[in-house]
Structure formats: structure tokens, C-alpha cells
Amino acid sequence: MARVGVFICHCGENIGRTVDCPAVAQAAAQMPGVVTGVDYKYMCSDPGQQMIKQAIKDKKLTGVVVAACSPRMHEPTFRRAAAEAGLNPFLLEMANLREHCSWVHEDRPQATRKAIDLVRVMVEKVKRNGELHPISVPVEPTALVIGGGIAGIQAALDIANGGKKVILVEKSPSLGGHMARLSETFPTLDCSQCILTPRMVEVAAHPNVTLMTYSEVTKVDGFIGSFEVTIRQKARYVDPATCTGCGACYQKCPVKKIPSEFDAALGPRTAIYTPFPQAVPNKPVIDAEHCLMLTKGKCGVCAKVCPTGAIKYDDTDTEVKVKVGAIVVATGFELWDHSAYGEYGGGRLKDVIDGFQFERLASASGPTVGEIRRPSDGQVPQTVVFIQCCGSRDASKGVPYCSKICCMYTAKHTILYRHKVHDGRAVVFYMDVRAGGKGYDEFVRRAIETDGAEYIRGRVSRIYRRTDGKLIVKGADTLAGVPVTIEADLVVLADAIVPRAGADTVAQMLGIAYDTNRFYSEAHPKLRPVETATAGIFLAGACQAPKDIPDSVAQASAAAAKVLGLFSQPELEREPIVARVNEASCVHCRACIETCPYRAIEDFDIKDRQGNLIRTVARVNEGLCQGCGTCVAVCRSNSIDLDGFTDEQVLAEIATLE
Amino acid sequence: MTQTQPKPVEGTGAFDPRIVAFVCNWCTYAGADLAGTSRLQYAPNVRIIKLPCTGRIDPLFILKAFEGGADAVLVSGCHPGDCHYTSGNYHARRRWTLFRGLLELTGIGPERLHFSWVSAAEGQKFADLINDVTEKVRQAGPFEPANPARRRPWK
Numbered sequence: 001m002a003r004v005g006v007f008i009c010h011c012g013e014n015i016g017r018t019v020d021c022p023a024v025a026q027a028a029a030q031m032p033g034v035v036t037g038v039d040y041k042y043m044c045s046d047p048g049q050q051m052i053k054q055a056i057k058d059k060k061l062t063g064v065v066v067a068a069c070s071p072r073m074h075e076p077t078f079r080r081a082a083a084e085a086g087l088n089p090f091l092l093e094m095a096n097l098r099e100h101c102s103w104v105h106e107d108r109p110q111a112t113r114k115a116i117d118l119v120r121v122m123v124e125k126v127k128r129n130g131e132l133h134p135i136s137v138p139v140e141p142t143a144l145v146i147g148g149g150i151a152g153i154q155a156a157l158d159i160a161n162g163g164k165k166v167i168l169v170e171k172s173p174s175l176g177g178h179m180a181r182l183s184e185t186f187p188t189l190d191c192s193q194c195i196l197t198p199r200m201v202e203v204a205a206h207p208n209v210t211l212m213t214y215s216e217v218t219k220v221d222g223f224i225g226s227f228e229v230t231i232r233q234k235a236r237y238v239d240p241a242t243c244t245g246c247g248a249c250y251q252k253c254p255v256k257k258i259p260s261e262f263d264a265a266l267g268p269r270t271a272i273y274t275p276f277p278q279a280v281p282n283k284p285v286i287d288a289e290h291c292l293m294l295t296k297g298k299c300g301v302c303a304k305v306c307p308t309g310a311i312k313y314d315d316t317d318t319e320v321k322v323k324v325g326a327i328v329v330a331t332g333f334e335l336w337d338h339s340a341y342g343e344y345g346g347g348r349l350k351d352v353i354d355g356f357q358f359e360r361l362a363s364a365s366g367p368t369v370g371e372i373r374r375p376s377d378g379q380v381p382q383t384v385v386f387i388q389c390c391g392s393r394d395a396s397k398g399v400p401y402c403s404k405i406c407c408m409y410t411a412k413h414t415i416l417y418r419h420k421v422h423d424g425r426a427v428v429f430y431m432d433v434r435a436g437g438k439g440y441d442e443f444v445r446r447a448i449e450t451d452g453a454e455y456i457r458g459r460v461s462r463i464y465r466r467t468d469g470k471l472i473v474k475g476a477d478t479l480a481g482v483p484v485t486i487e488a489d490l491v492v493l494a495d496a497i498v499p500r501a502g503a504d505t506v507a508q509m510l511g512i513a514y515d516t517n518r519f520y521s522e523a524h525p526k527l528r529p530v531e532t533a534t535a536g537i538f539l540a541g542a543c544q545a546p547k548d549i550p551d552s553v554a555q556a557s558a559a560a561a562k563v564l565g566l567f568s569q570p571e572l573e574r575e576p577i578v579a580r581v582n583e584a585s586c587v588h589c590r591a592c593i594e595t596c597p598y599r600a601i602e603d604f605d606i607k608d609r610q611g612n613l614i615r616t617v618a619r620v621n622e623g624l625c626q627g628c629g630t631c632v633a634v635c636r637s638n639s640i641d642l643d644g645f646t647d648e649q650v651l652a653e654i655a656t657l658e
Numbered sequence: 659m660t661q662t663q664p665k666p667v668e669g670t671g672a673f674d675p676r677i678v679a680f681v682c683n684w685c686t687y688a689g690a691d692l693a694g695t696s697r698l699q700y701a702p703n704v705r706i707i708k709l710p711c712t713g714r715i716d717p718l719f720i721l722k723a724f725e726g727g728a729d730a731v732l733v734s735g736c737h738p739g740d741c742h743y744t745s746g747n748y749h750a751r752r753r754w755t756l757f758r759g760l761l762e763l764t765g766i767g768p769e770r771l772h773f774s775w776v777s778a779a780e781g782q783k784f785a786d787l788i789n790d791v792t793e794k795v796r797q798a799g800p801f802e803p804a805n806p807a808r809r810r811p812w813k
Binding site: 096103523 | 678
């Protein structure tokens, strides 16, 4: 026989003002199976919790309903109190009288009636609750960080400095990501390379870090605490153990005109190459697509000049399997392709470039050694037009959001340009200037007031090339209400920030959610910004949303803190809300196996003592099951139930609402 | 299903519908919490039943709610793509598409079953949704559970 205790909280005045709490307590006490119904000013306070604990002991309660705020707020508090009094914490349920009743209704009788209904629902549920016990999962204290940009580097370093092992996987031949390509950074104008490269060296040399560049994660299995990850190491054709990084190979390589990815196609690279001189590891790789030896079988110059014999033309891709306890995803972003804007030349005008190309022009390590020279003829542009929100905030182009960093980097570009070309004219077309951040607005003011950038509020309708090579930019000044035409030498488009190509495939591989823009979804927009909804997988950097460097670094450190917290115990406990198969009635139709989003349900062979197969049924892997209950609803033979939300419980809840 | 009470007629004596809402824990329940935190007032006619995911909703729950005397049922979960469990809401949507036709066959009009996406950030949408559904059901009148096959004259 159930012995339920109901505890009604006034929440000061929050609930008591609109709900007649003593009346609810009285009504609750009359409900079948309820042995006590009391109300109190603050249930979550120490005396309130004591009241619950005392009642559990004195009245030998088998279930408790606390009617107070949202369970999202204080369910852990009350469950802890119940456990302290010797009651299984999952025998306590909360009725949400505050967020779902007193705060949203004004009429006292109506609110009181609803409150009684809400209590009745939970009483009926808790009578059918069973004892549940947290599931222990062992934790493999090694983290995987996917992406070697600034976010990945920071997360890897923080975890490694916390004393745990890290495997850092980077797709390209070098660490550094987009930040390595930047010239200077806003709002301090410190040199990007100078702050980044020491970090790259540090992470590569760290004894706790296993660095895997030129590698990609191809498969992820398992769950929090023990993920099994397959990593494909692409063939480098250069033995990193014997290569000294002298550079003789790429100086002599005859294939010299491949557009450099690092220089945003403004400069060339060779077929055997390091992306940039400060690369980490500073060991070249051979681009198999362009290498003459690998494509046509003749050349072999690099092997001839290599002093240590490190070139291996017969190198192949290799796969490694690793076991990790947590994963930090830091796959970053790329720029939106502005060729979708036909009015801006559709990507065909050579002197209409994107932000990264301008960064490379302004960078001392770039193709022009830091001189601003336009791509078409190498002239120093006297008028540069910057167009903000190129793609961003344009739902018709599929990018309805603000890319966040473009206002700031455009201001930086104008300052860099004006510092290098003193008599040049920098014109910015903008929609709004969004400079939220420490020192950010001051920086934009500086671009306008000190460095003389001309800001025009309005859009550009058309860019075309006049026969003399000038780019004619036709736009509108919406503040003055006049059309504007500018004869420019160079146009820089602040292209929208979009997730990496293939971001959705990576998300599907990891089993994490992504939004309509393909950015990865955090577990809670405010309170859990670095976790994903999949336990054990964390986010860092611009793969979650457009972010600048400080935000990426902050999020990476936060993700590292979460990983270290996870690794602080040899085992972790998780909520035992999992599905269970009744193997006696399972008909093995496999509907649940096909449906489960976590691949948590597997075939299980029931065998006799001789090992002969009797029949096959579905079985839930508790470690993988996240407790969504989708399998329960699809089960044709009604053989699966979800602990904590059983059919019996839900139907009992529904039955009370008559 | 044993307790049968007369339908509560509240306020002005006008028909006050009873609506059962099946919501998911991660989006709509949190959205309803946000409506509360933001003190958005809405009709008191809805009783929320929390489930981990809309994917957990067995069509039987909806029929049982009607059998128990609900005038309408509301199902609400995470927006497509935002499901905490990756795809539970897609299963719910598919099931809903099929189930709606079946519901009509049982004589329960489509105006009595509502489906919506409310995220954890959409407190206002939740309040508007409850008001909207309540109003629609109020116009539709009380649900009279009867065997439609008997009521419909043979032709």
C-alpha cells in the first residue's frame, strides 16, 4: 500500500499569492494513498527539507510529492533530501505549482483548482514509481579534441595541464587553424602569429598531448566515459620521424603553381609543402593530387634532395582506433562563398576579395609581404571599399544570423589599410555596427575618428569593372537618402561565417545536434553552453556559433574544465532513466533497433546451456541509452518500457485529469 | 478512468475546455517554465504531462486522454533539428501525420488535436499557443465521446 507524503510550498508569496496552499494541502491529504499533506512557507529551506525528512521517517513514506517550483530548479535538492532520509530519490516527484500555475494565472480559485490537479497527477505517478539506482560507467581519462585551431589548442592545453591525456586531431598538415592566417587581431592590434605560434609549439611539445595532424576522425562509437574513435591518418609521403624540416624538398619541387589554401589562393605553393613557415609540426607533406611522382610516376626530385631519405612515395593512409572518455569538438568555421551574389561580381572579379584574402595581403608572412596590393595587377589600391554583412542577415541567401565578428574585423581592416596606405581612402558600407565587447566600440570609433575610415550606412546594389580597371561600386547612403557611386580599386567583402563544409556529417557521426544553420547545438543556451545534448561531448569555438578569438578561447577553457570535472572520478554516475525490454514478450521485430537515435538497442541471443540459440530479442545497452522513450512508443508487442516514465505511470497521470 | 466528475464550468459560466498537453522535458516544458518566469498570463485550462521526448508519446495516450474526457489534446516538443535526443520529434511528427487521419475516423475532429514546436526559449509562444488552442476548443464546444458509426445515418 502506497504511503505518499505531499508537501506544498508557498515559495514565500510566489505560489501563496495566487494558490490557496492550505486548501491544496487539505485536498491532497484526502487523495487515495496520501498519508500526509502539509504546506510550508519555504520547502527548499533547511526547516522545509527537515520537515520532509522527518515525515519520511515518522510516517514511513513510500513516495513524496513536493509541490513547489519547476523540477528543473529544485528536483536535485529535494531528491538529495529524500536520499538522506533513506528514501530512494526516484520515489520523489515534483508538481510544478510556480512556473506552471501561480505565475501564469491570476484567478485564485481557478489557480487553486489547477494546483490540486497538478498535485493529483504527481501523486498518481509517484505511487507507481519504482526504486531506481544510478548507473555507474567507467571513465577512460583521455580526451579527444577534434580541430587544431585556437579553440582546439586551448582545450587540449588546459586538459593536458590538468594532468589528463589528450589526443588532438587536425585535418590539415599544421595546427593553427584560421587564426594562423590573420595578420593582426582586434581590438589590440597585436600580431596573431606572435600570440598563437607559442601556443602551437607548447601543445605539440606537451607530454600529455598526442598530436595527430593531417588526420580525420572517421567513426565514433560508444558513449560518455568510453568512446571508441577511429582516426584516419592521411598518407604524408614524408616520414616525420626522419624529416628534419630543412625545406630542401619544397625549394626544389618543380610543381610550383598550386594555389595555397593558407594564403587564400593569393599565393602559390608546391606539391610537397608545409602550409606556412611557422607550421607545427614543421614537416612537409606531399599533395598526392598534384605531385608528378605520384600522378605520373616521374620526377622524384624531393627524394633526391632529401638529406635524410625521409620521402616515402609508397606511404598509405592508416587507421588508428583510440578509446577516449570525452570529446571536445572544435571544428571551426569557414567563409560563405560570395559568388552567390551576382551583383558583387559573382566571384569573377579578381579585385573583389574576402576577409581572409585581405588578412593575407596585410600579413607580413603573406604573398605580398604585408603590402596591400590588389590581386589583378599588383597595384597599391588608393580606394578600398569594405562591404559588411555580405551574406549575413540575408535570409534569402540562407544566412539569417549575424556573423558577429565582421564589424570588428572590417574596422581592423580599415585601420591596417590606412596605416599602410596613408593617403588611401577606406569606405565601409554597413547595415548596423555591432561592436559589443570589451574595448570593441572604442576600436570602431578609433577607425572612424582617428584613422579616417568613411562609414556609410547602406547597401551596395552593384559592383562592376570599368574598362580602366576601376571597380564601380554603386550603393545607397540611407542616412543621407542619396545614391552613392564610388570608384574603387579593391573591394573587400565581409563574408558570412558558416560552419565547415561537412559539419552536418561530423555531427551525425558524433550523434550531436545541429541547428538549421548547421552550427552545433549546445545543451542549454544559457546554463549549459559548452555541453552538447550528448553526454561526454563538448563544444568549443566557432563550430557552435560565430565567435571571435576571446570567446573561442573562453569556451575552449570551459569545455576543458567540464572534461577535467568528468575525469576527476574513475567512474561516473548517470540518471537511470533508461528503457528496458521485456525479453519474454519481445518478438524481435527490430522496430526499436531501427528507431533508437543512439544505437543503444542491440540484438541479443538467448541461448540454452549447450549454447544453442533459442531466440533473438532486443536488449538495451544501459550505458548508451539516453532515455528518450522513442522505442517504447514504436514497440509493437508493448515489450519496452522506460524507467521513470512507464506506460503505467503515464496512463495513471492521464486518468487523473478527468 | 473511474472518477467521473462533471465538467467544471468556471468563471462566467461559459464552456471551459479541458486540455491535456503532452510536452517534452527539454524544449516545451522548459518553454512553459520560461512563460512562468516571464509571468506571461495564459488560460488555466491546460494540464501538462511531462515526458522525456515527444517520441515517447504513444498514440494511445492521446486516445486515453479523450476517453478520460479531455476536450482537446496538445502535443508539443522541440523544433525539428533541435531534439535533445536528435530525432525523437521526427518520429513524433511522422506518427502524428498518420494518427491524425485515424483520429478523424474515430470521430474526433482535427480541431481537438494540436501539434506545435515550442523551444525552451519560446515562453511567449507557449503562452500564445495555450490561449490559441483554448480559444479554438472553446469554439468547437465540449467533446462528446460517442460512437460516430452509430450517429452517422446510413445512406
